[in-house]
Amino acid sequence: MVTATIPVGRGAPTRSGDASRDQSAWQVAATVTDPEIPVLTIEDLGVLRTVEVADDGAVHVELTPTYSGCPAMDAMRDDVVLALTHAGYDDVTVDLVLAPAWTTDWMTEDGKQKLRRYGIQAPTGLAAARGQGPVRVQLAVKCPRCDSLDTREIARFGSTSCKALYECRACLEPFDYFKVI
Secondary structure (H helix, E strand, O other): OEEEEOOOOOOOOEEOOOHHHHHHHHHHHOOOEOOOOOOOEHHHHOOEEEEEEOOOOOEEEEEOOOOOOOOOHHHHHHHHHHHHHHOOOOOEEEEEOOOOOOOHHHOOHHHHHHHHHHOEEOOOOOHHHOOOOOOOOOOOOOOOOOOOOOEEEEEOOOOOOOEEEEEEOOOOOEEEEEOOO
16 A cells, blocks of 8 residues: 655655655545535645555545534545546545544644635644643634734634624624634
């Protein structure tokens, strides 16, 4: 079996074996977008964890949901299967992997910029730093539209459970904030 794996929070997958075949399968899977935030690919989000291409051409993909009850995972799984099948891979399996748990640290910087341009404030800080040293306290969430720090949380849960709903007091616009998980 030939394996293509992306290290957590990194860019390109590391490969062993047939690099061009591995890269092709990874690139196809990486085009799938998040059904709830269509400007983000599953690679931007850090949900795409591994792509393995066996010698017989069978592809095995692992996805880690942003949280265990994420309703978008079924659509992501189906979209990955569809994208790879359309690209000529006949045997595709997608597994959801819950451990280690997904963290906002796995999002790419490009993905965070896409979120901001879309009107969702990207997570700030590092979730991985929890339990190491002082506890970080977030004093304000910057508005993705006008960059004001004069914002307030309206609801702990926004359009999805992984986002909170905020309001900017400067421009009076509501916006989602992708919570640090």
